[in-house]
Amino acid sequence: MVRRNAFPLLFLCLFPLFGETDSAYTGQNQWDEEGPALIYNGRRDVKKIALTIDDGWVPDYELLDFLEEENIPCTVFIPGKLVNYRPEWILRMDEMGFEICGHGYSHHLLPFKTKEEQIEEIHKTESVLKELTGKDVPRLLRPSGGRLDGPQPTLPILRELGYTAILWDNDVRGYYESDTTERQLAWLRKHLQPGNIILSHFGESMRTREVLALWIPEVRAQGYEFVLVSELLEDWEE
Numbered sequence: 069m070v071r072r073n074a075f076p077l078l079f080l081c082l083f084p085l086f087g088e089t090d091s092a093y094t095g096q097n098q099w100d101e102e103g104p105a106l107i108y109n110g111r112r113d114v115k116k117i118a119l120t121i122d123d124g125w126v127p128d129y130e131l132l133d134f135l136e137e138e139n140i141p142c143t144v145f146i147p148g149k150l151v152n153y154r155p156e157w158i159l160r161m162d163e164m165g166f167e168i169c170g171h172g173y174s175h176h177l178l179p180f181k182t183k184e185e186q187i188e189e190i191h192k193t194e195s196v197l198k199e200l201t202g203k204d205v206p207r208l209l210r211p212s213g214g215r216l217d218g219p220q221p222t223l224p225i226l227r228e229l230g231y232t233a234i235l236w237d238n239d240v241r242g243y244y245e246s247d248t249t250e251r252q253l254a255w256l257r258k259h260l261q262p263g264n265i266i267l268s269h270f271g272e273s274m275r276t277r278e279v280l281a282l283w284i285p286e287v288r289a290q291g292y293e294f295v296l297v298s299e300l301l302e303d304w305e306e
């Protein structure tokens with residue numbers, strides 16, 4: 069049932085990315101009086117980078133096995149409704165020490181919903197994840213499709229709820245079906261810099277594991293350390 073829904077949902081998630089230019093999804097971090105509001109990257113003077121993985125329409129155990137072998141901590145953004153379908157898979161990530169954060173509940177684009185609906189999406193996801201793992205859910209959210217702007221902008225709502233929006237400044241770019249691992253690698257290499265928050269997706273068709281298997285040794289050899297997004301945020305406070 070979930071698989072049948074996967075394609076339209078995936079399309080909805082990725083639609084805003086198609087045709088975007090190099091810099092479209094990199095931007096200026098924003099803080100307000102309460103703390104970090106909208107974050108694209110960590111500090112540029114510390115060689116730490118954070119791998120993030122979104123979705124999970126396919127329970128990608130191979131990618132988890134690989135990341136465990138490589139000892140890479142990850143911040144993952146999971147649509148709340150997947151808790152109904154993939155509880156064991158999500159618990160496996162929790163056991164691996166991953167940071168499990170919300171990605172909306174339905175995976176619809178948030179700013180096209182009413183304020184009340186957006187609050188419901190965010191709170192429901194937080195509550196089902198907390199119920200599953202027994203842990204407080206980090207107040208970090210990646211909006212579907214990276215979309216925060218629309219008829220009912222999402223960022224002010226997130227801030228009211230104490231959330232930080234997490235976007236990215238580097239990208240595994242598995243969503244272009246015709247792409248090659250070589251081109252994906254070239255993108256990652258070109259955009260590598262301290263503080264990177266790297267977007268990637270679960271699912272074999274996204275080639276995340278293949279690309280990371282080649283890229284991780286390279287970046288480690290350059291002295292980079294993989295950390296959770298929350299650690300990048302803590303470093304800003306130093």
Ligand SMILES: [Zn+2]
Nearest residue numbers: 081122123212
């Ligand atoms: Zn998504």
